Amino acid sequence: MTEASIFTRILNGEIPGDFVARTDRVFAIRDINPQAPLHVLVIPVTEQYRDVTELAAGDPALMAEMVAMAEQIATEHADGEFRLIFNNGARAGQSVFHVHAHVLADLEEDRLVGF
Numbered sequence: 035m036t037e038a039s040i041f042t043r044i045l046n047g048e049i050p051g052d053f054v055a056r057t058d059r060v061f062a063i064r065d066i067n068p069q070a071p072l073h074v075l076v077i078p079v080t081e082q083y084r085d086v087t088e089l090a091a092g093d094p095a096l097m098a099e100m101v102a103m104a105e106q107i108a109t110e111h112a113d114g115e116f117r118l119i120f121n122n123g124a125r126a127g128q129s130v131f132h133v134h135a136h137v138l139a140d141l142e143e144d145r146l147v148g149f
């Protein structure tokens with residue numbers, strides 16, 4: 035059996051996590067190394083999808099639930115506007131291969147990367 039991901043271990047209480055939302059299928063924790071005033075990770079409970087391409091192909095409704103949770107968090111903890119980032123592959127910056135969305139909000143315009 036493969037080892038549980040860091041996010042599953044947080045969900046199971048083996049490692050501390052700062053939870054901001056949770057349903058049967060999706061949960062959200064604050065990133066340990068925030069890149070914006072609000073930086074939350076939205077994560078499916080299942081770790082069967084490694085990245086967003088697998089998730090989109092395998093369970094688009096679950097992906098939609100993640101987007102809805104991102105919006106809810108941005109509304110509750112910021113002004114409702116947010117960036118949603120999926121790093122897809124190691125060379126694109128992905129380090130945890132249990133799919134997750136980065137929700138960034140309360141952004142300062144001059145600190146936006148790229149565009």
Ligand code: 5GP
Pocket residue numbers: 040049051052063064065066067068075120121127128129130131
């Ligand atoms: P990735 O690089 O895979 O797109 O994103 C992984 C994210 O998980 C990183 O932003 C990293 O800071 C975050 N992370 C890694 N380990 C932990 C942890 O133990 N707790 C929390 N809350 N976030 C973590």
